[in-house]
Amino acid sequence: MRNQLKTVALLGLLSGLLIAISYWIIGGSTGVIIGIALAAVTNFMSWYQSDKIALAAYRAQPISQNEAPGLYQMVQRLCDRGNLPMPAIFIVPSQAANAFATGRDPEHASVAVTQGILNLLPDDELEGVIAHELTHIANRDTLTQAVAATIAGAISFLAQMVSYSLWFPTSRNNNRGANPLGLLLTIVLAPIAATVVQLAISRTREFEADAGAARLTGNPWGLARALQRLDRMARQLPMTGNPAFEPLLIMNSFSGQFLGNLFSSHPPTETRVEQLLKLEQELPKTRSEFLLGR
Template sequence: MFRGNQIKTAALLGLLSGILVLGGYWATGTEQGALIGLIFAAISSFGSWFYSDKAALAAYKAQPISREQAPELYDLVKNLTQKAGLPMPKLCVVPTQTPNAFATGRNPEHAAVAVTEGIMQILDKDELAGVIAHELTHIKNRDTLTQAVAGTLGGAVTFLGRMLTFGTMYGSVNRDNRQGGNPFGILILVILAPISASLIQMAISRTREFSADRGSAEITGNPLALASALEKLESVGKRVPMNGNPAFEPVLIMNPFSGGGLQSLFRTHPPTEERVRQLQKIARNQQNNTSFAAN
């Protein structure tokens, strides 16, 4: 399952980059447009790789804390980090009463885990451990980098569409100095490409959330604690929305404001009910394995 998710994620990221390259070519009708798209993809990927942790932390005004400031939280994270086989990440607190958490960083050596003031008030120690283990799994699987690259590529698709559209309408971009580009290509870049990019980015996010839930269960050995935490987060989060850049919503452990039906296509996270069912299934399997080993 893990390998399949990795392959799916890589394919979706490749598709995002392909939209940039093909969109540039269709809009201009030349290799120059494709090259512009390729350059945007490369710059976006490198920028998100290097600055992803700083951007996410700044978006939610996360403040780094030391062990002296929050010894219980720090020791909890350190203990879970050791169980996960990871270096200690930077620990941050977000000054908001909205219960949520996220992880960011280009690799385990440059990672950060952030929790809100609100989440520490409504979760007990086991539930908070489940949430933090979920975020540590994102770091271990390098989902933090994947999400950053996906989000940046998605934004680049929209920006490139606007730039090339302006160029093809008001300037000459073809080699033979014909003004204007392919109208169908412009339509793709302006309307269809951004929608497609958003759908791909959200599909990546949903795939990685299930994997992180399983990772949390493995680290803590208590999948029901995370299930309980998710139910609390959804219930309280609906009443206390979290302010921040919507582009970073996929990094949060939960975004409770996704609707059903057609709106489910634009979910950044799987339905909480399904995540809870999966965790309950893991708990039953753990119990059965324990019973079998005892016999």
């Protein structure tokens, strides 16, 4: 619940930033309104087609039940337990170990895993990863990320418009007497702030997905061990791809901490593991639950 409230608060902060910029710098300009509308439409279409875009970006290939019966059974068992429709399953032809879920809603969802993660993780840890991705689907995190991306995109669009107005002045914007400090904040700091908040939203959703996976499997340790393995693997063999899709992955795709946690789409692995171990104390520890029906 705390992470959900934090997500709502961060979305509100993004919205407030957008409104403040529009009011303070641009005002009621028709051109700005059109720009925001275009940004919203563009991001909505990206969200509506998010599964195709993300799957194509990682060259994910659909796989049939006959080709991967064990994986299908694992996903189906977790879907039945979580009362979710069966998603489409894809394999990413990469030796990097990672996974992601995408799709506009649970009825149009896909789960993709890399060949590397299938080779790396034992079944109980892989099950934790799959449960994590299914929790993203159940929580409609793709919608949350789409809303955040829409607002952040609109803020960046406004900043670009202000920047262009300085390079290509007209009599109209010359007479407005724009605040120089406001222009600086809009052009330089507003897009950075929007990105930071957007990434913070992503981090809150990761905590929720970890917790949901632990409850779905009844085995927080399985996911905790998986995260530790994936973190080590990411440092050795990072997953190549478009950084824009970083929030989709279960683990940061690029090794190193040179950007710091502020600009990371995921919480530190150590913190995620600590949260999972705390959750383990709250869950029943019967043998049947930990065996996951096997």
